Amino acid sequence: MRQHLRRICLLLAAASSFGKSSALAADADHGADLAKRWCASCHVVANGQATASADVPSFASVARRPDFSPERLAFFLLDPHPKMPNFPLSRTEAGDIAAYIGSLR
Numbered sequence: 001m002r003q004h005l006r007r008i009c010l011l012l013a014a015a016s017s018f019g020k021s022s023a024l025a026a027d028a029d030h031g032a033d034l035a036k037r038w039c040a041s042c043h044v045v046a047n048g049q050a051t052a053s054a055d056v057p058s059f060a061s062v063a064r065r066p067d068f069s070p071e072r073l074a075f076f077l078l079d080p081h082p083k084m085p086n087f088p089l090s091r092t093e094a095g096d097i098a099a100y101i102g103s104l105r
Contacts, residue, residue: 026070030093031100035059038087039097063104074098 035045044058077094080086
């Protein structure tokens with residue numbers, strides 16, 4: 001529980017400093033390319049994808065969550081949860097992937 005609260009605090013702090021201009025400057029097309037390369041082995045990242053892990057959410061379902069925020073998601077991707085592989089994403093790449101997921105709404 002303490003780890004969960006720490007993560008929430010980090011997400012809120014980052015979301016306030018990430019800024020709206022970062023989300024507007026993000027490249028969803030580049031994010032789609034990154035997602036297909038790095039994320040598709042576990043997540044359904046695009047329509048027509050045939051296989052993915054059963055216990056992880058599709059990118060479309062993440063985008064449809066009522067509390068979805070590209071800024072929070074980008075920060076989350078920079079500090080992933082333990083079940084997720086540690087990909088060395090830059091802030092720009094994390095923002096691009098988050099923008100792509102947001103485009104699936």
